[in-house]
Amino acid sequence: MSFLRTLIPFDIAAGLTVTGRYFGKVFFSANRKKVRTRIKHFTQEYPEVPVNLQPRFRGRLTLLKDEQGEIKCVCCLACEKICPTQVITIEKGKKEGRKMPFPVQYDFEMERCIFCEFCVESCGFDSIILNHQFELAAYNREDFSIGMEGLGQNMFEPSPVGKYSVAED
Amino acid sequence: MEHLLVTIGRDMFAIFGVLALCGGIFMVAAKSAVHSVLGFLFTMLCVAGCFLSLDAEFLGMAQILVYAGGIVVLFLFVVMLVELSKYKEKGVFQLQTRSAVVAVVIGAAVFIGVFRNLLFGVASSEALVLRPELAQGLNVAQQNAQAVSRGLFSDYLLPFEILSVILLVALVGAVVLAKRERV
Amino acid sequence: MTEPIDPQAPAMPEAPTGPYVYDYMAAPNRQVVLPKTVPLPSLRTYQAEVVTAAAADEAKWQKQLADFEVAKAKAEVEGKDAPKPPVRAVPRKDDNDLKTPWPTEAKDADLLKLQELLGDKVEEIFEQAGERVCQVKKEAVLEALKVCRDAASLKYEMLADQSATHYPAAKDFAFSIVYHLTSVSRCQRLRLRILVPEGFIPESACSLYPSANWMEREIYDMLGIRFANHPDMTRILCPEDWEGFPLRKEYPTVGLGQRDIDFRDDRGGVLNRLAMEKAGQMGINLKQPKAD
């Protein structure tokens, strides 16, 4: 029996069975017409089929505004201090009709950011979040320097960087 | 056009032969040993072509199989291994090249002098022509391989057996010679 | 490049001389603050500290008492109300306080056995945070390791880790080298420690523990401690020609050994100069780093 097993490659046949089974399954389910039918292949056609991100996903840093459209940040500098890579630079300032300090400048150097969410954690005023944006590619280094205002560097815009991603257009 | 094609078909042997000569000259004259091997390969293929045009199909194929498939690859193998070292050849040709060339030329002259009459004599073109009807004997029922094997296994069985013994001896000898001494 | 200067050429902004180099010497990370203290955990130092702290506390209390006496006397003289008697401060405790693991007297059998075997070559044994520490004389480290490995009741077969720490503020030593030994069969761990001054060459542990090979190379690479009888004492992580030893405290986080690599094949600097000119035309000042 063992001689027979050596002579006839049962082991390789077992492997071929596994792969052949998958081939059959995927072959008959992949050549479908509708998008939303039950599929057997694991990969997704990414730009067309949207990615399901988890609620806690850590994307790009964004400043939040309250109901009046005011920036919530009060320049406590906690995020600037806790950041392990020192990507946040805040300049304190005053604004008419506001008691708390107001960030005149809030610079975010995204090329060094490691998306650890320590800044959000340290913020006592819930004024920043990491949003769900993950297509963060651009051709120029300057595009990664995000600020509150400036040419194409607005932090409140939906996608200041990642303008070359496929899903956007 | 037709005339040209006919000429090419008729002189196939000469074409292959001249190409083989060119390959041989390239082989002897090439500086790099790999180029020599390439020339050798080309010569062998052309000789196989000559065999084919002499109605020896089986032998032509055997020529390619044995030479191109085995011997030249072995040569190439050894040449590649040997050329790995940084050893540079001092010169391609030997010191006695001139005398060798003189000897070859003299030998060729003697050869031609002796066989001149036979080869280029008046009657030679008649006597030595390869008559097409004789090719049938080589090509028993379109099977040259059968004809050759008949000859090989009936008339020349003893040389064939001796050859197999010699091959075995050569095999053992080559293994013994090339085996590395384990220190 | 010796081209004839064309007088009609448009006036170009002057190209910066030399390649674009970040001025590391002026970088904020370049400034090194050397530590003032020697954070070397040690039972003896701790006990001395405790005694000193108690004495200081006592002295403070005595001073407060004396002050009170003086004040009381003064108040009595002046006829005012007597000041409140001082209350001895009790350290405040709450839930958020950490239960810092202090060094304690060695009670473990392994440590005692080790002291028994090595005698006066042991400088100190203690336990802290549940870990055994044995500090031996720096010349006797190989002997101590041999005892640890071979003694029947110890049998620390594996050198799990070896590393060193730089103490620039210490007086009679500069580095501590620690050996973390593991007994695979007994599931025990032990830390062996030696203190070496600058320039001292301790014995390599390679002959006893082959695993020390790369670890000692790393220590040499990072802190510059050479080991005697090491098979291959070369740098391991940094390049061969690296300057300085990065994990020493006087080594800045930015600056030393940092180099600008020009990946383009530009030996004559022509491409670089052209790029500079182009940048000058576009009004980009490459000199100013964006981070500042």
Next chain:
Amino acid sequence: MPTMNLTQTMVMGLIQVVAVLILIFVMVPLLTFAERKVIGYIQVRLGATRTAGGHVGITGALNRGMWAMGKVPMLSILRGLPVFVADILKLILKEDIIPAKAERSVFTLAPIISVLAAFGVFSAIAFYPGALFTFPARFPIVGGLPFMGFISDVNVGVLYILALSSVGVYGIVLGAWASNSKYPLLGGLRSAAQIISYEVPLTLSLLTPVLLAGSLNFKDLSVRLSTGADMHWLAIFPLFVGFFVYTTCGFAETNRTPFDLPEAETELVAGFHTEYSGMKFGFFYLAEYTNMIVVSCFASAFFLGGYYLLPFGLQRFIPASVPFLGQPSILFFFLKVFTILFAFLWVRATVPRYRYDQLMDVGWKYLLPLTLVNLFAAALIRFAF
């Protein structure tokens, strides 16, 4: 067959050569596409579904429109089909780099040898034993002449094919040597040793059908084997073993997994063609896939029944009077070829690769004795019964 004058012969030969070339140049890219797809499906992914720039231009607009409607654009199996055009374009348009230290002439010669050896084999392969169709009389030169299923009917066709495929190794070895680099050299040495040693069992396993049918002509051999004319029924066993050995050796000859040691990418980066790029690399690629097709044609013709439906000479059980199944057809031939090509891809996706010494062991210690025994058995069957 009407007699042809010389010009007609030449023109017909030219037409048939061009037809075979077209066949190769269509089949090889399709094979690479099939490789992507098949291995993709086996690995629970989709394989190639788009070419570069699938989001711009007309096709892009079409695709996006269909996605927007909730439909997968076109049949998903066909969506990646332009990839094979893109592949060829990429290979042709890519910069052709010759390393500075390489031996220029040999470096250029090597891929040409590979491709010529691979293509030359087709001149003796018969895709169909007779005429496929006849040219209508209105064509100027070739009118009334039959378009045969083969280029030439060589008497020693099998030998010819074996001889030419043994020349193919020079492309690999010379390319490896001329690159003047270490990984290619190792790959080339491995390849030379591998191909020489596997040629022995390959040739011997082919001798089994030759012995059983008694011919060296590709067409005759195939027809005799599949119809089982004057063959004992026991001959199916040596044929089956021969098929097994031949396919295994074919995998080794074409450097496919599990014998892809000359180009084992995890050991030798890319083996003998590490330094090649552009169309020179494309030639090697072409030669490898062409060789795959050749091996499939051989196995299909000699073991799987060739132009007839049933393999291993079982065709004798279907009488020739049965309308479609009993008759030879080029469809059956290509069906078998495609099956074996699929097996190539399937095996590639499944098994790991041998080590070099184990590869030699398999060749010399297992396959060679097996074929010898098999050959002996075939001879016994041929002459005893």
Next chain:
Amino acid sequence: MFKNEEMEINLGPQHPSTHGVLRVKLHLDGETVTKCTPIIGYLHRGVEKICENQTYFQGQVWTDRMDYVASISNNLGWAEGVEKLFGIEVPRRAKYIRTMLTEQNRLASHLLWLATHALDIGAMTVFLYAFREREYLLDLFEAFCGARLTTTAFRIGGLREDLPPGFIKSAQAFQDRFLPCIDEYEELLTENRIWKKRTVGVAKLNAEDCIALGVTGPVLRAAGVPYDIRKAFPNAAYAEMDFEIPTRPEADTYARYLVRLAEMRQSHRIIQQCIEGLPEGPVMAKIPKILRSEVNEVYHPIEAPKGELGYYFVGEKGGTMPYRMHVRAPSFVNLQALSKMTEGRLLADVIAAIGTLDVVLGEIDR
């Protein structure tokens, strides 16, 4: 090549099978390796120096980038080491969640190892199958902490947040589908004759050599030594878990493959226990906002997927940053054994040996 002429060949730093920027200098005699020297340092980023200039909170993000395929194990080592340094007691629920995530990460790491090792040896389909399961795990990590690879999962004193809603359910779904997948890998590889030929008896390293060279993890266990830090020095909630240490006596590549597969089954078991016995309660201990250390030194090893991962801290009095931080990276120590494993063997065995050691260059070079 004939006359003791050895070919010197560089495997890497850019090579398909060196798993990163490992460079191995090989002296070849034909196909036989006569000398093998791993050369490392191409990915050296000075993590230890950086961590000396970052607070204990911030330092954790650098551990993600060391062993990037098992970042949660690294996070666990850092967090537990710092907790040991400060004497912080972590709530039980946090310990359970940590254990569960670490085991899931071990699964992810072993799956990646299986994938790349099989690909090195030539089986390309296992790669995709293993990545499919790893994808589920990465989704779980993303659900828990928002990132898939560089997780920064734990905090000193516990966890940042409790498990997200639905996490247990999806983890259980993964549990249910995972065991048949392992069977599938086994069907493709375990009995396969080529796989066995390539791995049985290859890159042997017996127990004495393992211990002398400091090799830990599955490589040591495949040599028959049942040494597992989860059992020997239990951390997190491993003391309450019921699992076995798989060992094999053969000490070759095939044994390591079997040991790792068995470990995956054990991890599966531990995760199941964590899911079932997950206690209620807080997930964060009460700790001050700013941690100020006393003079102390701590060496805390944990069982990472690759072996013993140790964090060595030296604390300064009143310091918010470690005075000295050192990582005992398992791959760094294990890689020393490469030359012993491969010398005298064939070139293809070097590939198998690199694969079976399961090295990650981010951890070796730090």
Next chain:
Amino acid sequence: MVNLNTVLLISSLLFAIGIAGVLIRRNALVILMSIELMLNAANLNFIAFARHSGSVSGQAFALLVMGFAAAEVAVGLALVVALYRKRDTVQVDDINLLKG
């Protein structure tokens, strides 16, 4: 049709090239190849005469010669390899000592 003397001329020229190679080259490998060339020239003659006489004996002999050539190459290359290993050269000029 081909004349026999064409064949003889070409084969004698091939033979001459082979002799020249043996005599003037110093690389032992090239010398070995030249010997092969001479054998092939002889083969050509065999086949030509077989064709001329219409008998297969010449072809059979050519086949035998091919086998001998293969044996000779095997031994010759083994010698060259052994020589290279001993003396680190394949140049015949350098092999002027009796003792290796």
